[in-house]
Amino acid sequence: MQDKKLTRREREKLRHRRQMLVAAIELFSEKGYHNVSMHEIAKRAEFAIGTLYKFFKNKEDLYKALIMEKAAEYHRTLIRALSREGDVLTILKNYISAKAGVFADDVATLRLYFAETQGASFNIKAGLDQDIRKLYDELVEQLASTLEKGIRKNVLRDLNPYYTAVALEGITNAFLFCWLEDPERHSYEANAPVIRDIFLKGVVAE
Structure with a gap:
């Protein structure tokens, strides 16, 4: 609303x-x-x-609200990037760039979000990990669907789209971690062309 x-x-x-x-x-x-x-x-x-x-009602309730709101915002941003009209390669390039959008001015949230999604234990996660996992699974499936379209159009190599989606998530998250550790030295936005180059050279059809 x-x-x-x-x-x-x-x-x-x-x-x-x-x-x-x-x-x-x-x-x-x-x-x-x-x-x-x-x-x-x-x-x-x-x-x-x-x-x-x-x-x-308590600190756990506040923390869960905080993480889930940011996870939902992150999810909406990325799904929106994947849902835009255009050729598959442009959509993938925009998706890679969009991954930093939610956290561009909020490294503190990025740190907490990754701590939660990477399995750090706060002993307070009752139900939270499942909720975040559901969002993550939806995102990977949507990304895999985009990759599958590229395969059908012979733009991308005929690789398993789900595992290719997981691979892209792994590459982009690795660069986000570098950014988290040293935002000035490892700008995600500045490295987006490198990410695109690494990924697309492996999946683009000859």
Whole structure:
């Protein structure tokens, strides 16, 4: 639902919730999940602790909301890139570039997102890993479908589209990790042509 369709009170409530999530992700990134309290989050967001608990029943609930919102946003961005009209090679190039879009100005979220999706254990993930896995599986299937179209049109080599999709995910995620470790030295955006070159040279039909 877009903000313009909400009442003023609903928009204000949504804005407060976003402020709380921003404060939480800053603190989780700085100190780690276990070293942050709900009181610290409330203080950083400049809300009373009681107000924070009106939005989230506990820290686990807040964390799950934070990760799932970012995962869903990431998923929507990439599915949108794969759903655009155009030739397969252009779609793949746009997909590679789009992978940094959600996190372009938010390395803290990227760090938490990858910690969760790569299996880091916070002992709080009840149901969360399955939810993220479902989004990931949908994305890989959509990517595989795009690759399959390229194979049918003889643009791409006749390789297993699912495993080719997994391979592309592996390459792009490796470059995102480099970016995460040293954003200034390993810009994902600057390396996007390298990623395209590495991947497409292996899959483009002769």
